[in-house]
Amino acid sequence: MSTSPPAKRQRPDVEIIRSAIWHPDGSVVLQAGNTQFRVHWSVLALHSSFFRDMQGLPQPPDQPSVEGCPVVELTDVAEDVTHVLRALYNPLFFARKAISLPIIASHVRLGRKYDFTAILHSVLERLTDENPTSLDAYEALKRGNGSYSATRVLNSRGIYVDTVTLARENNILSVLPCAYYRVLISSSPTQIFDGVDRGDGTVATLSAIDQRRCSAGRAAILRAQWDTGNTFGWIQETIPAEETGCIDVIACRRKKASFFHRHVVKGSFLAFSSHIEHLKLCRVCSLDGETKLTEGRKKMWELLPTFFELPPWSELKDDL
Template identity: 25%
Template sequence: MDVQPDLLRPEYLWFDDGNIILRAENTIYRLHKSILSAHSEVFRDLFAVAQADVSEQIEGCPVVCIPDNAVEVTSFLRAVTDPRRVLPALIPALTDFLTLYGCMRLSNKYGVDWLHQRALVHLEHYFSQDLHAFDDAWYDPSDTDRPPEKTLSWEELDDTSYLICAIVLFREVGAPWMLPVAFHQLALNLPSFRSAAFSEVNFRGIRAELSPADKEALFAVSEAQIAAVQDLTTTFMPVPGAICPDGIKCAESRAAGLGRARRMWLSRDCLALRRGDLAMYTVGICESCNDWIADRIDDIRNKFWDLLPATCGLSSWQDLAEMKRQSTHSMG
């Protein structure tokens, strides 16, 4: 049969010499059985069934229908057929969340381990398990001097519904070590996201909804953020003991610094103020008081981070790291 006019056919996934056609929803792809079979035993078995049942063909090629979202399938197949361009192995080669989502989910489903690992590396760079790495990994393509290990390989998105998709994805593929940061980032957006965080979302064609347990975890993380910010505001209060050589001047400077910090903390991001960024908030404060403030902020940030997995209802960071190690080992 000819290609139906209502079917989409991505040119970059339609090879004239291909010998199998995959269909996902209203999108079809003409590909090479040998290439897909080499990457996935699941596809190999699917194609064996298709060879026996040739009831549906397009341009002489058997059609195999797969029950997956076409948005995900397109990203996945592009990465399988052209990995260097679509999902490079080396950080910080630029990609995007939609590509990572499709590659992560479908490589897990169809057993393409190398692609699963590659997507995992990119995602873990943002959904980190280490506070220092989390602080360092920000997308900044203009900073050519920034070392690769400190550069996020995909741009943050204004549509925070992608974080709900990420949480559901990490649950599905068994990658709980990335959940704490995903919950933290989603909870920061609760004031603007409102009830949307507790219903089904549609991020560029991907539908997802948090489970009841994950909705409770989101509330818990939000409350922990508020408590941590309240603790952070006390760091600019008068320093206890007689360590300050100029109490009056420092008191005025601390009040001014607190005012600036509060504007930032309105976002409830208790991890936003790092020691290296403290200078603009401690202008006029003596060295002793500055060190005390910096140490207190470090303590509060570290405490929040250390407790974040438990706040989400997960095991400790150490246990999550072991789960990650075992998962990576099982893939060879």
């Protein structure tokens, strides 16, 4: 394998690196930064209308080349190009159950830029599956104990913060309400502003606009979950016992008041809580509470985008 430098104008202090993705029978060399990849026009054109159109353009006489292959310089980082090319040459790449968020991010960025439609849709499906637009889908992701851990996206420290950043920067708006909420319930107020340690020496941080949205969303959700008609708005209702049929008025009122004050002081996120058995209310109040809780959770979900300064679900479209 030749180690001669490509015939292109380079700064004398720049060392060209040949990537492991180097097919001897390739017909084009992509260069990202100082890293080169030898691949096939046919493979690029098969998956991307951008490269399909570029392949048909006449080459200028001074086109740089390497081993007879034209060099196409990209403005992308080499890591993004590496991830995408590996997927293009490996038909089983997306058969894996979980893929890391950095790899997904590479496919989103280059998929949008170069119209790699199929791989873009594949990674978007993973993001939207993990950050759904319906309450039923959100609930379906919970484990038996009510907790959640990503399954189609490889779980990692800072994943929720990084998901928000990726979705907002690439206009994947439908993902944002759930992603913002996941940041709130998994991060302390300090982490929202200072970031989340990824455990590898780097920190996942939110932009100023995302910090503001999370801060405003925190206050709005903690208040709204207790409003009449919402998740636990019924806790503070003072309906006469003869109308509710409560079996133990004094005990139920005391338990409701204790629940309310305890969780207000703790700042608990209960917007989508689905269990009230721990309140130990009487049979009548429990049944009434479950009904109101179900309807209140639905209402809170409909309001979720607005808590983060976003349009309602019906107007929240991905701009890809």
